[in-house]
Amino acid sequence: MEPCVEVMHIRPQDVSIDLDEARRYMGYPRNADTSDTADIIRRAHDEVMKALKPAASFLRTQIAISVDEVDMGCIRFTSSSLARNLSGCDRAFLFAATCGPMVDGLVARRQRFSLAEGAVYDAVASAAAEGVCNEVCRRLKEISCSSLRPRFSPGYGDLSIEVQPGFLGVLDAARKVGITLTDNFLMIPTKSVTAIVGEGVGNK
Numbered sequence: 001m002e003p004c005v006e007v008m009h010i011r012p013q014d015v016s017i018d019l020d021e022a023r024r025y026m027g028y029p030r031n032a033d034t035s036d037t038a039d040i041i042r043r044a045h046d047e048v049m050k051a052l053k054p055a056a057s058f059l060r061t062q063i064a065i066s067v068d069e070v071d072m073g074c075i076r077f078t079s080s081s082l083a084r085n086l087s088g089c090d091r092a093f094l095f096a097a098t099c100g101p102m103v104d105g106l107v108a109r110r111q112r113f114s115l116a117e118g119a120v121y122d123a124v125a126s127a128a129a130e131g132v133c134n135e136v137c138r139r140l141k142e143i144s145c146s147s148l149r150p151r152f153s154p155g156y157g158d159l160s161i162e163v164q165p166g167f168l169g170v171l172d173a174a175r176k177v178g179i180t181l182t183d184n185f186l187m188i189p190t191k192s193v194t195a196i197v198g199e200g201v202g203n204k
Contacts, residue, residue: 003061003074007176008095008139010054015131017045017124025123040117044110044124053100054132057176058140063092063198074170081157082196085149089200093140093148096173097132099125099191107191129191140197149198161185167194 019041028037064071065087068080072092086092103125111118133151141148154161164185171194173179180188187194 003059005057005059005170005172005176008056008058008097008136010056010132010135012049012052012054014135015049015052015054015128016134017048017128017131019045019124019127021130022120022123022127025126026119037120040120041124044117044121047106048099048103048121048124048128051100051102051106052128052132053102054098054135055100055177056095056097056132056136057171057173058093058095058136059171060091060093060143063089065089075163075166077159077163077196079157079159082152082159085152085157086196086198086200089149089198091144091199093144093197093199094167094171094195095136095140095197096168096171096177096179096194097129097136097192098177098179098187098189099128099132101178101189103128103191104189125191129193133193133195137197144199146199149200151195151197153193153195164194 061072061074063086065083068078068083070077070082070086107118107121107125110121137148137151154163154167162185164181168179168181179192
């Protein structure tokens with residue numbers, strides 16, 4: 001039986017945006033804001049939260065691992081890094097999560113207005129994507145009722161981003177949550193993430 005792809009609807013208020021993470025994306029040390037920068041970051045946070053339409057498609061599947069091959073039934077990956085991450089797991093979740101297209105539109109408008117402000121909005125939006133993933137993983141942990149491994153995404157280690165078409169395909173991500181892919185494997189909306197989360201006999 002093919003694994004069942006489900007949609008996770010997430011309320012914006014359930015997403016926490018870590019502004020220290022946003023500052024890190026901008027290359028700022030903690031608590032180094034000027035008053036002007038702090039105002040822009042706060043405004044960016046508020047506007048990103050208003051634009052946020054988070055959602056994810058996910059599935060849960062049995063996995064089999066051999067050296068650098070991870071067979072998930074619906075898709076197979078060749079990656080020693082992923083195999084190490086999932087070592088000891090017998091099941092895993094695959095998910096594709098997005099902040100939604102309105103966040104992309106907001107960042108693009110701010111970039112046209114000011115490159116400096118646009119960089120702040122982009123960093124806050126990236127932190128929002130992390131916040132969406134954290135909420136997805138929190139809910140997956142509730143489904144699993146066991147410990148989960150740290151999420152592992154295409155582009156980490158030796159797991160190529162060229163797996164993205166197949167990854168998004170098995171999750172029916174275009175139809176279910178509106179995530180598509182460019183010829184260069186860039187996801188649209190850009191503030192989207194694909195990841196694999198192992199579950200099994202405790203953490204590594």
